[in-house]
């Protein structure tokens with residue numbers, strides 16, 4: 001894909017070992033019930049479903065709905081980028097450290113119609129200090145279908161305080177904190193409903 005050197009790990013950058021508690025071969029469940037990418041409580045979200053392949057790579061599916069259109073009948077490019085971002089985020093979620101997307105690069109290879117299912121595979125290609133390098137590929141309608149979207153990203157590790165400081169309404173009982181139980185299905189990585197939950201997940 002066309003990408004900048006900002007999303008390519010420096011030569012020799014180590015690929016991390018999977019976290020000992022990282023699930024393998026099981027659905028991850030949502031990391032947060034109201035997440036636009038994976039949350040079951042989001043009415044028009046992507047409802048992306050992901051499975052940990054080996055603790056460092058993730059397979060995910062996203063079916064384009066009516067609410068995801070840009071041009072008539074076609075997925076909005078920003079929505080597709082979100083699906084890639086979400087699937088990439090599931091990989092760093094497996095590392096059990098808080099990360100945010102710093103940079104996301106996307107190649108749109110094919111138009112993606114409403115009703116199409118994207119089969120997304122993502123992988124961490126290296127970690128240097130707080131920076132995690134990741135890449136993703138989405139194939140249309142089958143795991144071996146044509147490539148529709150490619151993405152590469154740099155995620156940056158942040159302290160839990162990042163979410164406490166910047167996230168409005170995630171710890172004050174406005175419903176987010178009680179929508180609860182996110183990610184507990186499927187034996188996956190476990191979801192959070194607040195920054196405090198996130199802190200417990202990172203430092204159990």
Ligand SMILES: CCCCCCCCCCCCCCCC(=O)SCCNC(=O)CCNC(=O)[C@H](O)C(C)(C)COP(=O)(O)OP(=O)(O)OC[C@H]1O[C@@H](n2cnc3c(N)ncnc32)[C@H](O)[C@@H]1OP(=O)(O)O
Nearest residue numbers: 006085086089090093100101102103156163170194195198
């Ligand atoms: C309520 C609880 C909810 C819990 C939830 C848990 C989360 C579980 C996620 C699961 C899945 C979600 C999937 C979706 C993930 C999102 O969508 S995250 C939301 C979108 N992203 C954001 O909001 C991030 C906003 N940006 C920021 O907060 C800050 O700019 C950043 C990225 C933290 C960096 O700021 P900083 O901490 O001051 O770090 P800084 O020293 O500037 O940079 C550190 C290094 O990264 C590099 N860097 C930083 N930004 C960039 C960039 N854009 N390009 C290239 N390099 C960069 C720097 O050059 C530096 O490199 P070195 O000098 O170390 O070589």
